[in-house]
Amino acid sequence: MIEALAKEMLSTSDFITDTNIETIYIGGGTPSLLTQEDLQIIFESIKQKFSVALDAEITIEANPDDINETILTQWKTFGINRLSLGLQSFNAAELIWMNRAHSAAQSQKSIQLIKEAGFSNFSVDIIYGSPLQTNDDLKRNLEIIAKANIPHISCYALTVENGTVLNKLIKENNAEDIDTEKQAEQFHLLLDYLGKHGYEQYEISNFSKKGYRSKHNSSYWQGKAYFGFGPSAHSYNGVNKRKWNISNNSLYIQSLEKNMIPFEEETLTPEQQLNEYVMTALRTIEGISLEKIETEFGKENVSRILLSAEKYITAGKMISQSISLLLTPHGKFFADGIAADLFC
Numbered sequence: 128m129i130e131a132l133a134k135e136m137l138s139t140s141d142f143i144t145d146t147n148i149e150t151i152y153i154g155g156g157t158p159s160l161l162t163q164e165d166l167q168i169i170f171e172s173i174k175q176k177f178s179v180a181l182d183a184e185i186t187i188e189a190n191p192d193d194i195n196e197t198i199l200t201q202w203k204t205f206g207i208n209r210l211s212l213g214l215q216s217f218n219a220a221e222l223i224w225m226n227r228a229h230s231a232a233q234s235q236k237s238i239q240l241i242k243e244a245g246f247s248n249f250s251v252d253i254i255y256g257s258p259l260q261t262n263d264d265l266k267r268n269l270e271i272i273a274k275a276n277i278p279h280i281s282c283y284a285l286t287v288e289n290g291t292v293l294n295k296l297i298k299e300n301n302a303e304d305i306d307t308e309k310q311a312e313q314f315h316l317l318l319d320y321l322g323k324h325g326y327e328q329y330e331i332s333n334f335s336k337k338g339y340r341s342k343h344n345s346s347y348w349q350g351k352a353y354f355g356f357g358p359s360a361h362s363y364n365g366v367n368k369r370k371w372n373i374s375n376n377s378l379y380i381q382s383l384e385k386n387m388i389p390f391e392e393e394t395l396t397p398e399q400q401l402n403e404y405v406m407t408a409l410r411t412i413e414g415i416s417l418e419k420i421e422t423e424f425g426k427e428n429v430s431r432i433l434l435s436a437e438k439y440i441t442a443g444k445m446i447s448q449s450i451s452l453l454l455t456p457h458g459k460f461f462a463d464g465i466a467a468d469l470f471c
Contacts, residue, residue, distance in 0.1 A: 128357075128376065129165045131383035133172040135356050135372075138388060143352045143364050148177045150184045150343035154211070157359065159189035163201050170205050184248075184342040186211055191237035192229040199244035208247040209341075212242060216260070217271050221236040224259050227290075238275050245429045248339060250279035255317060257285045258303035258312030260423075266320065267314050277338035281332055282317055284310045311460050318456050331410045331459050367395045398471040402427060406466045414453030415469075428471070435469050 151173065153161075158345065175178065186209040187202060194212075204391040215220055219231045225241075231236075241249050251272065255265050258462050271282060287294045287305055296302035311411075318328060326334040330348060333341065346353060352365030359374040370392040382389035395403070401424045408415045421429050436452055444458030454462060 128380060129161075131380045132357050133168050134383045134386075135388055136172045136176050138386070139354065139356075142352060142362060142370065145352065146177045146355075148173070148183060150180045150186070150346060151179070152186045152343045154186070154188040155359070157190060157193070158187055158224060159193035159198070160247060166201070166205050179422075181184050184209055186341075186343060188213065189237075190229055191233040193234075194237035194240050196240060196244065199240060199246070203244065205244075207283045208246070208248060210246055212237060212241070212249060212251045214251045215254045216261070217263075217268050218264050221254075221257060221259050221264065224257065225424065228461070235271070248278060250281055250341065251277055253282045254285050255279060255282060255313045256305065258306065258371070261314070262313060262316060269317070269320045269324075274321075276336075278335070279335045279341060280321065280326065282334065283332055284314065288449070308470045315456065318459075327412070328459075331454075331462055348411050350404060350407065363457060369393055369395065376431050397424065400424075402470040405469050409452070409454060409469070410462055412453075414448070414451040416451055418450045431471075432469050439465055439468075 153169070183206075185207045186359075187207050188211045190213050196380055214234045214237075215225055215227055217231050217234050222229065222231060224236075238251075250453075253258075253268055253272070255336070283307060287297060293302060297304050311399065317334075321334045323330070325336060327337065328334050329340050330344070333344065335341070353363055355361045355372070358372055358376050358379040361369060361371045363369050370390045373382070373389040379389055401420070404419070405415060415432070417429050417432070420432065432452070433447075437444055439458060440447060444455055444461060446453050454465070458465060
């Protein structure tokens with residue numbers, strides 16, 4: 128896999144002409160299991176093909192049970208300066224219910240080790256809205272985060288995907304289904320608690336202390352170009368073309384062995400480009416720029432979107448602010464549905 132990944136990076140065409148890299152994100156699966164030799168190959172390939180900014184944000188995803196002093200030291204030697212930690216919860220019963228490999232004690236210990244290793248920039252993932260989680264459980268999770276002064280938090284409502292064990296258990300009445308009213312209540316609890324403790328909700332699921340927004344994720348929401356390497360990885364040219372690799376690991380490796388990159392590609396229509404902008408911008412603290420829409424997509428789309436937004440403004444789910452449309456705290460829980468209603 129590592130050889131195939133390196134070959135893909137070195138074989139990249141001119142899909143994106145600007146090869147100056149501002150952020151690197153090593154994610155998907157469990158990249159914290161990569162050996163020092165694996166990382167050496169990856170970073171050498173990146174530097175051979177691309178120009179990496181001196182102040183680039185370089186993130187790796189990790190699980191609490193992977194964290195130790197040795198691996199943290201190794202990561203720093205490669206220039207990794209940000210961690211994304213899949214905590215999910217500090218509650219032991221919840222972790223067992225979610226079938227997580229780490230314990231609540233490991234979660235707390237991993238944060239301590241990260242700080243001792245000198246990583247000032249790191250993020251933790253938290254899940255809310257599980258059938259097992261009470262409001263007090265969520266508050267305890269947030270209290271630990273605030274007390275530890277963790278600079279960035281990604282908070283996700285538990286969702287049930289088709290084909291998962293949880294979905295099967297729910298259908299067979301062997302597990303409790305998701306309570307959307309409770310999820311909405313806990314979402315507002317999150318907003319209130321984190322807001323009072325100095326966290327800015329700069330995107331619906333992401334909260335940060337001042338100066339600690341994720342530069343990498345922000346680039347997606349801002350519509351910047353990006354390269355993606357590996358199975359299922361997506362790339363975007365920043366204008367109207369997107370491509371994505373085959374998801375099957377074996378076929379991906381076999382294709383690269385034959386010097387072929389197994390991908391599909393699409394060209395976005397102006398309508399698709401506008402819809403994607405609406406979908407991503409609406410999730411951010413800056414909201415939808417009507418000026419940008421007028422410049423890039425025409426006045427008629429501004430008029431159409433404002434007309435569609437009227438009912439949400441009246442209902443207190445959106446506000447019109449200068450040349451922007453933004454979601455209110457109440458509206459943020461309905462972001463996907465509102466965005467779809469504003470589409471072409």
